[in-house]
Amino acid sequence: MHVTETTTLPRLVDDFLSWQFDRHPGTAAILGSLAHDRTLGDFGADFFTRYDREAAGWLERFERARTDDLDESVDRDLVISVLRGHLAKASWPAWRRDPTTYTAAVFFPLFAAFLNRLRPEHELVDSVIARLAEVPSVLAACQANLDPDLASPLIVARAAAQARTGRAFVTRTLPGEVADPGLRAKVAAAAEPAAEAFDRLAAFLDAFGRTARGDWRMGEQLYSTLLRDQEVLGYGAAELHERGKVAYAELEAEIRALAGTDDWHAVMLSLQDDHPPTPEAMRVEYEAETRRARAFLVEHGLVTLADGEECRVVPSPAFQRPILSVASYMSPPPLTSARVGHFFVPWPPEEFTADQVEQRLRTNSRAQLATIAVHEAYPGHHWHLSWLATQNRPVRKVLRTPYFSEGWALYSEKLLKEHGYYSVETVGDAAKARAQELAYVEARLFRAARMIVDTALHCGDMDVAEAEAFMTTKASLTPSTAQGEVNRYCAWPTQAPSYLTGALEIERIRDEFTGTQREFHDKLAGSGSLPLGLARRVALGR
Structure with missing residues (x-):
């Protein structure tokens, strides 16, 4: 097909x-497509090879x-x-390497069904039961498709920990919604075969992990290809690594000056002593910081809020x-009129010891709560994605890159x-303001450390132990949080x-933009969550 007419491209x-x-009906359902909310989709090996051909x-x-x-x-x-990125990764297939390809395809559509509630309860239950019936076949495909020569023991162990949560999710969480x-009983009955499938998968992964011998390292060639072709950055892994080192040095000088000592790390560790006493207290304090950030946006007129948005x-x-140790966010389903997003506070897993819970709380100290709430909610992910959901280009709502969304x-x-959010004039207490400003700078320094560590890990210049040590000594992560972070980097290269790559590029685009900050x-943000080179074209009109 040769497209030359302007009017034919939208149809394409x-x-x-x-x-x-x-x-990918599960993903479509999460995005809000009711036409796709009764199946999880095909996960057989033939599907993945056919998909690659069709993508080409x-x-x-x-x-x-x-x-x-x-x-x-x-x-x-x-x-x-997106297609170039997918086809580049076909040589490094997640469906043969990573069991979370399958577990995530079960968890997220079922979780989002009750989170977003796009249907009346009886219809919602019918759609969930239909998908629960498919769980055993999806998880059986996982067992059939994984290749011990490609799968890494580290990635398999990470997925096994998630699989062990499956029984409680389908038998307790889903019916509890x-x-x-009567409908609850129907969900509970339908959940038992799915729970048994999760039990089988967890046992399989525990055994499979002992025979798996693959490498989680992506390698510099593919890493660089993704940066150039998928993210449209114009440079590869080596330059990204060097940019991270430059940014880290600048930010370390800034935090030393602010801390008043070269041992800024000790200062940040001392700030962790002041943290919420329990996970629920942490959630309550995050909620208060989220409200404060929204009020600040309104007061300063920095953005336009979407009608009906709520975080x-x-x-x-x-x-x-078990697989994510930091705060996260789930957007409103953008193909619908819903505008309610969810800021997920990093709850400790049930199996955590008291010491591990304490470490999780320390990594969410009161000094850090403000900047994290800004990042996840206002004007970070929630404002961006609730605002984007009001726009009229569906492909921009559906296809997203973290280089924009996390950069934003x-x-x-x-x-x-820049507008004084962490200042004593706004916070009202000098010691609290200083702590929040230190946490703000350290949060950027942490993202520079990620640039260094992720590239070093996947290009073979750093092992897991070295990466964990880097994140505990060059950033302010507790050991257990650093372990969770580094495992995530191994599983999710690039x-x-x-975060910092995108933020720095957005700042450069802003410098060239003519108009008010609110207009910018x-x-x-309304243009999508685009690769940064494309975002520049939209913002500057060229």
Whole structure:
């Protein structure tokens, strides 16, 4: 198909999205497509190989497409970047390496169903029961598809910990979301075969992990290809690593000056002594900081708020706790009119010891709560994604990169700093203001450390133990949080550097933008969660 007419490109994009939704119905349902909320999809080996062939065909079609319209050309190039990234990773297939390819495909659609409640309860229950019936086949496909020569013991162990939460999730969490006793009983009955499948998978992964001999390292060549072709950065892993080192040195000088000592790390560790006493107290304090950040945005007129938006501050879901040790966010389903997002407080897993819970609370000290709430909620992820959901280009809502979304959230931390959010005039107490400003700088330094560590890990210049030591001595993570962070880097290459990389590029785009800050924020954040080179084109109109 050769696309030359401007009017034909939007149709091509629509057809591509329909193909994506049909091939990944669980993801489509999370995004709000009610037409896809009764199945988890196909996870057989034939599906993955067929998907790669079809993706290559779509890439050829989009690369031939031509248009003079800026927005349409950005939509086209966004699809191209996603397809190029996917096909590059076909040589390093997650479906043969990482069991969370399958467990996440079960957990998130079922969790989002009750989180977002897009149907009346009886219809919602029917859709959940239909998907519960497919869980055994999805998890059986996981066992069939994993390759011991490709799967790393580290990645398998990480997934096994998540799989062990499966029984409680399907037998307790899901039925507990249903108000009607009769419907609740139906969900509980449907959950038992799924729970047994999770039990089998956990036992399988424990044994499989002892025979797995693959490497979690992506390697510099593929890492650099993804930075250039998927993220449209224009440089590779080596330059990203060097940028991280430069940024780290600048930020370390800044935090030393602010701390008044070269041993800033000791100062940050002392601030961790002041933390919420329990996980629920942590949630309550995060909720208060979220409200404060929103009020500050309104007072200073920095952005336009979406009608009906709301950010709920809740414990992280149990299935997420073994694999994610920091705060996170889940957006409103953007294909709907819903505007309620969820800020997940990093709850400790049930099996944590008292000392591990204490470490989790220390890593969420009162000094850090303000900047984390800004990042996750206002004007970070929640404001961005609730605002984006009001825009009218569906492909921009569906295809996202962390190099923009995480970059935006980190940019938000600096934006509020520039407007005095962490100052004594705003906070009202000099010691508290100093602690929050130190935490703000350390949060950026932590993201620079991620740039260094992630590239070093996947290019073979650092092992896991060295990475954990780096994150505890060059940032302020507690040992257990550092372990969780580094495991995440091993499992999710290229994501960790996205925060500071994206924030710095957004700041550069802002410097070139002509207009008010509010106009800049509304335009850039409303343009999507684009690769940074494409975001620049939209913001600057060229």
